[in-house]
Amino acid sequence: MKLSPANYAAIALTVAGAIALSALNWSGRPVSVATVGSMLVVGVTLGSIYAVSASGLVVVYTTTGVFNFAQGAMGMYWAFVYWELRFNRNWPAPIAIGLVVLVMAPLGGVVLDRLVMRRLRGTPLVLQLMVTVGLMLGFMGLAATQWKGDRGRNAQPFFGRTGGFELLGVNVTWHRFTTICVAVLLAVLLRLLLHRSRIGVAMRAVVDSRSLTSLTGANPEIISGLAWALGSSLAAVAGILIAPESGLVVELLTLVVVDAFAAAAVGRLRSFPLTFLGAMVLGIGQQFIRSFLDFPGGFSNADRALPTILLFVVVLALPQAKLHIRGTAAAASTRIRRITPLSDAALGGLALIVVIVSWSGGLVPFVDEWTGTGVNRGVTMMITAIIMLSLVPLTGWAGQVNFAPLAFAGFGAVMFLKVAGDSGQAWGLVMAALLTAPVGALMALPAVRLQGLYLALASMAFARGFELLFFTQSSVIDSGAGERIASLHFAGWQLDGRGRGYLIFLTIVFAAGVVGLIALKRSRYGRRWMAIHDSEAAAATLGISLVETKVIVFGISAAIAGFGGALFGIQQATLNPSQFTLLLGLPIVLLLVVGGVAYPAAALFGGVNTILFIVIKERLGWSWLSALEILGPGLMAVAMVVNTRGAVTDMGRAFSPLLPWRHDARDQFRLEHATEREDEVGELGLGRPFTRDHVNDLDRQLGIVDLIPASRPTESRGGL
Amino acid sequence: MALLEATGVTVRFGGLTALDDASISVEAGQVTGMIGPNGAGKTTFFNVMTGLQDTTTGRVVLDGRDITRLSVHRRARRGIARTFQRIEVFDQLSVLDNVLVAAEMRRRWDRSGPQPREEAMACLERVGITQIADLSVAALPTGSARLVELARTLATRPRLLLLDEPSSGLNGSETQAMADLLRNLTEDGLAVLLVEHDMSFVMGLCHRINVLSFGEMIASGTPTEVQSDPSVQSAYLGTDHGAVR
Incomplete structure (x- = not known):
């Protein structure tokens, strides 16, 4: 890996920063052979687990080109299965481990490859990201459905809690010793x-060129199945090893293994030695913080935040991505995409307002019985939809993936609390939006350097960093002080955050937002965003500054999310850090993409689905649906492998006969006509005289060119 | 002094030398050709001149100013525009909007001329595709998409136009029309540098031709000079080892 001087500077700065932070927060606990030794033992154990999990990621990524966001959730799931067999049913450990690691996990991996992952080949990266993130939520939902509630499940460490051997005066338990040995063994293997x-060489070859690899006699299908089996097994090993240390809690286990992303990023998702180095830095670093540092209150999560910080730093220190010249053939859509006219958007908005007003007024008999909690559900729906709108220009039009919309929303909520929390004045909403915009612009800095997957990882790190280090500050959200956000004062009205008036207000805001966004899309800004989405290289050669364009779109997106967050704050009345976590933000992103991320209407679809899962769960009351609000969006996202267009396009087409002013049919006709004109030339000679042009054309096709034989002479030089 | 002078350009990808001390000069008001076997480094050279590819060594000078370290969009604002070998149009936009986005951008650094929309229409008219202005480019046949790309570059009012295989995907009459158009453009003072495999197109159109082989500029001159150059013939036919190290 070649690093530029700027990269070295970044690394030096990070190390210096880490030393300074350590010095400032030194706890004063004694540094002795015993304390350092025990820090190293625990740290290396933790690092070993990260290493196993991260190498699963690397195996799958190098072989199939898919970054498996579900790696952590898979490890969590297999750990639960292991717990079920070993401790709930009291099977002997070797059988339980053998069954999970060598049979069930690999089989699960193969099934996933067959049903889902294979279809992702050659699809846009956004889809790959959403499907694997959907899988992550799916596994979490599945585990929460199968093993309900947090009932203090515990997995015993291997060979008991005590025992082990002395090393430099530090007791190394057999479990930890085993963990380290397993990691080293797996690394070597x-x-x-x-x-x-x-087979391994074939596995590495397959990602570079699938067709070439198959020419050598290896079967790419078998190889990708193998990679997923191996990845799933490695996840299982990591999950089983960590479970006794961390306990069996769905979110916790998933996130512990998510932390391994940072280790894999150190290896740039490809190098095993660097991944192991990253894993050890993480494990020992975290244990170092726990052993020797004391961070003040709001930063008490510093140890948990370390992987996030490492991920962010690594991603920023990566050499800058080249502008890809990819050729337009990649997007093989022949469909005419007409930008919605403003009048259509306005009409749709009006219709929505009418529907919501009559529904919340109890005019629709079927849903009438929900009123009460129903109105509050509607409020949740509209707020979610508004936050989702923030991603439409950013991800849908400009193609910038962002998993942190809820971090922006949380920032907006906090800003509203600070500037207008007591009064509830409506101008506070605008202030919240304006104050959140610079945070978005900050997020754009990595976006300028990164593309695709690394941007997605950076945005996840960003969201997790906000969750662990920002919202936890008592100066940001003081959950103990009972700060309350007043109901909204708007144009003489006082709108209660759960009432009908507020719902109607939100609906109008949403409708206005949709119209505004469509106007933006039709403006020069929208055109510029779509241009950088379709080809950054071509856009730059037209004089478009990618930095400026991305900063603007991130700023606008963050402002919308911040506005939505402030509205959320008014509904909730009190804020606490657990409202704005990375995990809660994921369904928001997924449901919008399922709806069709390029369409504002998808935000409404997403909002409706968000509450639909909750309502279905409550109305049916079936206990096996207890995790539907995670499972549902997860499975919907996974199902996108079958329908990649987004749900609202299909709905739109189904309803288009009702909307005669839409001209899709006429466009289609003209398009076909245009292609026909093009084809005419191919039919030479029949009733049409040969012209000089045609002769030239034929000459070229036959390779007869007057000067130099045009039989592509390069081929004859292939051996040189 | 030529409008564009690229001197001593070397680009290495790891162990592979894509361009080896290659130089070229492009005069305003002329069509300059760059030919060479596949893999000779022609597209890499284009990437160097537009800033998409960093050079290991070498200088690119536009109109007397060194632009070697300028970013892609800043070079564009100084008048370099290009098309791509594998077409890079903006799929989500209509034909007109593809050109409009360029026309709007141009007004950021040069406020003269008509409104962007009129300018975009004028560019479409110049390449002869006004009748498909409001179609989506995603569905266009290659030939038309190439013309969209060309119209888009014209909307930036370039001084130097780099065309990567402008005639590929065009039929005979379209190729002829393309040649006429390029001649017209140079009469207006534009400098055109094109990479092309179609020899009759190149020989008939270009004032000067540069021949690139394995990253080295092995010949440069008028079409007749280049045609009779033995090193060019050997590079193309592989009969003689003289031109190849």
Whole structure:
């Protein structure tokens, strides 16, 4: 890996910062052989688990080109299965482990590859991200459905809690010793497999060129199945090893293994040695913080935030992505995409307002019985939809992936609390939006350097960083002080955050937002965003500054999310850090993309679905649906492998006969006509005289060019 | 002094040398050609001149100003425009909007001329595709998409136009029309540099031709000079080892 001086400067700065932070927050606990030794033992154990999990990511990524966001959730799920067999049913450990790691996990991996992952080949990156993130939520939902509630499930460490051996005066338990040995063993085996064995070389070759690899006799289908089996097994090993240390809690286990992303990023998702180095830095670093540092209140999560910080730093220190010249053939859509006229958007908005007003007024008999909590559900729906709108220009039009909309929303909510929390004045909403915009612009800085997957990872790190280090500050959200946000004062009205008036206000805001966004899309800004989405290289050669364009779109997106967050604050009346976590933000992103991220209407679809899952769960009251609000969006996102267009386009087409002013049919006709004109030339000679042009054309096709034989002479030089 | 002078350009990708001390000069009001076998480094050279590819060594000078370290969009604002070998149009936009986005951008650094929308229409008219202005480009046949790309570059009012295989995907009459259009453009003082495999197109159109082979500029001159150059013939036919190290 070649690093530029700027990269070295960034690394030096990070190290210096880490040393300074350590010095400032030194706890004063004694530094002795015993304390350092025990820090190292625990740290290396933790690092080993990260290493196993991260190498699963690397195996799958190098072989299939898919970054598996579900790696952590898979590890969590297999750990639960192991717990079920080993401790709930009291099977002997070797059988339980063998069954999970060698049979169930690999089978699960193969099934996933068959049903889902294979269809992702050649699809846009956004879809790949959403499907694997959907899978992550799916596994979480599945585990929460199968093993309900947090009932203090515990997995015993291997060979008991006590016991072990003394090393430099530190007791190393057998469990930790086993963990470290397993990691080292797996590292060696993986290295041998991928670099020494025939199948391993084929696995590494397949991602570079699928068709070439198949020419050598290897079957890419089998290889990708194998990679997923291996990845799933590695996840299982990591999950089983960590479970006794961390306990069996769905979110916790998933996130612990999510932390391994940082280790994989150190290896740039490809190098095993660097991944192991990253994992050890993480494990030992976290244990160092726990052993020797004391951070003041709001930063008490510093140890948990370390992977996030590392991920962010690593991603920023990566050499700048080149502008890809990819050729337009990649997007093989022949459909005419007409930008919605403003009048259509306004009409749709009006219709929505009418529907909501009559529904919340009890005029629609079927839903009438929900009124009461129903109105509040409607409020949730509209706020979610508004926050989702923030992603439409950003992800849908400009193509910038962002998993942190809820971090922006939370920031907006906090800003509203600070500037207008007591009074509830409506100008506070505008202030919240304006104050959140710079945070979005900050997020744009990595976006300028990064593309695709790394941007997605950076935005996840950003969201997690906000969750662990920002919202936890008592100066930001003081949950103990009972700060309350007043109901909204708007144009002489006082709108209660759960009342009908507020719902109607939100609906009008949403409708206005949709019209505003469509106007933006039709403006020069929208055109510029779509241009950088379709080809950054071509856009730049037209004089478009990518930095400026991305900063603007991130700023606007953050402002919308911040506005939505402030509205959320008014509904909730009190804020607490757990409202704005990374995990809660994911369904928002997924449901919008399921709806069709380029369409503002998808935000409404997403909002409706958000509450629909909750309502279905409550109305049916079936206990096996207890995790539907995670499982539902997860499975919907996974189902996008079958329908990649987004739900609202299909709905739109289904309803288009009712909307005669839409001209899709006429466009289609003209398009076909245009293509026909093009084809005419191919039919030479029949009733049409040969012209000089045609002769030239034929000459060219036959390779007869007057000067130099045009039989592509390069081919004859292939051997040189 | 030529409008564009690129001197001693070397680009290495790891161990592979894509361009080796290659130089070129492009005069205003002329069509300059760059030919060479596949993999000779022609597109890499274009990327160097537009800033999409950093050079290991070498200088790119536009109109007397060194632009070697300028970013892509700043070079565009100084008058370099290009098309791509594999077409890079904006799929989500209509034909007119593809050109409009360029026309709007141009007004950021040069406020002269008509309104962006009129200018975009004028560019479409110049390449002869006004009749498909409001179609989506995603569905266009290659030939038309190339013309959209060309119209889009014209909307930036370039001084130097780099065309990567402008005639590929065009039929005979379209190729002829393209040649006429390029001649017209140079009469207005534009400098055109094109990479092309179609020899009759290149020989008939270009004032000067540069031949690139394995990253080295092995010949440069008028079409007749280049045609009779033995090193060019050997590079193309591989009969002689003289031109290849």
